[in-house]
Amino acid sequence: MTGTDRATHTPAKASARDTARLAAQVIAPTLAAGAVIRRRAGMALAERYALDRRATSLLAELRGHYGPGPLRLDLAGRRFAVVLQAGDAAHVLAGTPDPYSPATREKRASLEQFQPHGVLISRGAERDDRRAFNEAVLEYGHQLHSLAPRMVRTVREEAGKLLGATTAGDGEIGWTAFRTAWDRTARRIVLGDTGRDDTGLTAMLGRLRSTANWSTAAPRRATLRDRFERRLRTHLDRAEPGSLAAALAATPASPGTDPPGQVPHWLFAFDGAGIAAFRTLALLSTHAAQETQVRNELAVTDLTEPHLLPYTRACVLESVRLWPTTPFLLRESVRETAWGEDTLPAGTEFLIYAPLFHRDESLPYSDRFTPEIWLDGTAQDTEALMPFSAGPGECPGQDLVLLVTSTMVAALLERHTYLPERPGRLRPDRPLPRTLDHFGLRFAALPFRPGR
Ligand code: HEM
Incomplete structure (x- = not known):
């Protein structure tokens, strides 16, 4: 039986008071931290006031009160349904794009700022074509992309330069230095080596994304988008061998696809990947047992070649x-x-808040760093874990991005070990915080000597 035809729970209607609590404690803080681009001040506040913990506690409380069905609420003239149960989340995601379209009104208003033809906000036949094109270029379902040798070389070069600059400087790596290296890596992978230093392109995308954070309230920035698109096009026209731009040029596309129009999403999504990689470094810098496991893996692998790690x-x-x-x-x-026993009208917006399921307190690994669950079948057997979404709309870049991020983490750990500035918040003997402000992470990079 697929997720789509499984029985689902009957919805309940939130009271006016609970609607206000959901708006204030779940929806508003996510927007404040930045739905499309993470804001430094918003993230710091989110961590300081444990906003994600408050949001998940409220949702768990409401699930206890109203039952497991989707919780209906009307907000700003729109009908929402907050999904409270992992099976129902899987059901909705399995029903992508019909009846559950990812191109929601808010997402379209927001992402149109910089990727009006992106697959995520497309519908109908255009969505099908664009999805197929993304899957083909990103090689969805293939753990080692055919361009992996070049990607691995690029990641290792940029990691080496980052470490070189760190050693020559104060010996510390913070988010700004890491992000600079990560952006160079992403531009080289997507656009080719010539794009490495085009920080102007990333800055333009950043400005468009900042506007996109305001969703329907945002003014259109047509001139900026036009400049961004023209500059991006000059990179893509080069189709530099070994880059995704070359793969894009070589992949057949049906007329409605707009291949260059898919690329802003890739550049934008690499940002989240950098955050994920930097947080992985933070976890490994505070969890000695897991760091040792990584080192054992690195010790038996030729890191200059692509490997699954x-x-x-x-x-x-x-x-x-x-x-x-x-x-x-x-x-x-x-x-x-x-x-x-009920129906929900067309146009209902379903909100699936992944942390509610990923940190469900009934999961034994809820607030612990437990890589083993991704290796022993535990994660695959639970529908509660959806970091790359699930169903026909799941992330088509996940194989590529896991290759690039794990290669970066491996390159950074190969000859160095990291001492975090504030180790206390990620102690292995305490539940991990529900929010981790990556802007505030900082490590001293020390040479690693085996057996020390
Ligand atoms: C750690 C990094 C990443 C994570 C956690 C991630 C996660 C996700 C998630 C959760 C979605 C579904 C969004 C939704 O349903 O609203 C998605 C969609 C998508 N992702 Fe990723 N992503 C990452 C990086 C990337 C990268 C680097 C690329 C491209 C190079 C990429 C390409 C896409 C595309 C094209 C979609 C839209 C798919 C569709 O609408 O069918 N992602 N991603």
Whole structure:
């Protein structure tokens, strides 16, 4: 039986008071931290006031009160249904794109700022074509992309330069230095080596994304988008061998696809991948047993060649389980949908808040760093874990991104070990925080000597 035809729970209607609590404690803080681009001040506040813990506690409380069915609420003239049960989340995601379209009104208003033809906000036949094209270029379902040798070389070069600059400087790596190296890596992988230093392109995308954070309230920035698209096009036109731009040029596309129009999402999504990689480093810097496992894996692998690095990869998966970079998965029903003994009208927006399921307190590994669950079948056997979404709309870049992030983590750990500035908040003997502000992470990089 698939997720789509499984019985679902009957919805309940939230009271006016609970609607206000949900708006204030779940929806508003996510917007404040930045749904499309993470804001430094918003993230710091989110960590300081444990906003994700408050949000998941409220949702768990409401589930106890109203039952497991989707919780209906009306907000700003829109109908929402907050999904409270992992099986129902799997059901909605399995029903992508019909009846549950990922191209919700809010997402379209927001992402149109920089990727009007992106697959995520497309519908109908155009969505099908764009999805197939993304899957083909990103080689979804293939753990080692055919461009992996070049990607591995690029990641290792940039990691080497980052470490070189760190050693020549104060010996510390913070988010800004890591992000600079990560952005160079991403531009080289997507656009080719010539794109490495085009920080202007990333800055333009950043400005468009900041505007996109405001969703429907945002003004259009047509001139900036036009400049961004023209500059991106000059990179893609080069189709530099070994880059995704070359793969894009070589992949057949049906007329409605707009291949260059898919690329802003890739550049934007690499940002979240950098956050996930940096948080993985933070986890490994405070969890000696897992760090040893990674080192054991690295010791028996020729890191200059592409390899799967299963344990290191599982550490990155834990980073996105513990702190999903896409906490809200949104779907809008394109027709009336049946829920238990009731129906929900077309146009209902379903909110799936991944941390509610990833940190469910009934899971024995809920607040612990447990890479093993991604290796022993535990994660595959639970529908509660969805860091890359699930069903036909799941992330088509996940294989590629796990390769790139695990290679970066491996390159950084190969000859160095890291002392975090504030180790206390990630102690292995305490529940891990529900929010981890990556902007505030800082490590001293020390040479690693085996057997020390
Ligand atoms: C750690 C890094 C990443 C995570 C956790 C992640 C996660 C996700 C999630 C949760 C979605 C579904 C969003 C939704 O349903 O609303 C998604 C969609 C998507 N991702 Fe990723 N992603 C990552 C990196 C990437 C990268 C680097 C690329 C491209 C190079 C990429 C390409 C895409 C595309 C094209 C979609 C839209 C798919 C569709 O609508 O069918 N992602 N990703």
